[in-house]
Amino acid sequence: MLKKISIMLLTAVALMPTELWAQADLASQRLGRAYWHVFIAYAIAWALVLAWMFVILRRLARVEQKLDQSPSE
């Protein structure tokens, strides 16, 4: 009896519509990709803000150098 049930279950799994497998695979792919998109969006935001901070600091250093070199009144 148990053997018969096992064979029936295995047959059912083997004959399972391929679309179901495909959908499960697609769902996991989309979820994974969504996480990547979130991380990329946040990484771009940080990169841009830090780049602007870096540019401001570099300009400040250049101006301070210029002020040091110029004759004082």
Add this chain to the structure above:
Amino acid sequence: MLGVLGILGVLLVHWMVFFWVPTEATMGVVQRIFYIHVPAAWVAFLAFGIVALCGGMYLWLGDDRLDMAAEAAAEGGMVFATIMITSGPLWGKIAWGTYWTWEPRLTLTLLLWFIYLGYFLVRRSTSNPEQGKKFSAVVGIVGVLDIPLIHISVSWLRSLHPQPVVIKPDGPSLDPAMLTTLMTGLLAFTILFFGLFLARYGVSQLRHAAEVRAAPAPVG
């Protein structure tokens, strides 16, 4: 000081976004881009508003400090507009299946980005710096007219972009935790922007002082 406070605020928002706020039921995890996209858009619009205001005042009063403030705000506006314009398509790819579509709000936002890119190009393309400042002030004022169009484009025109969920006549329709995260994001981004804007403005003032100091003294 404001910049450090802003960074701490943004770190708090990151904790809220990744560990505290619930996942949205229909869009799933990609909806978390919303907490960076909307504050970036708000700050970009605020910055471009400052550009127009200071630009208009500069044209009227001719005070160089106003032009310096407008330039500093335009830089910040471009940074946050770029965050808005890159985070939106990353959400769109999952939600709509495409990074970009030429629908009204996206097109008008891209136009805004190009107008303020033009602000810097106009500034640097004239041989007379004073003329460049005046031309860029005009571009800054014209550019800000696009912001109300962007805002109304989702309700007045056929648009794919999601409808407003906070600024609505019948009040916000967001989950309280999501609304708290969004409001924290708006506040943190605003503080961060003002911190960096003031630092950038300070550098412009120092540069102006250095130029005045380096200029040859009048004879006689």
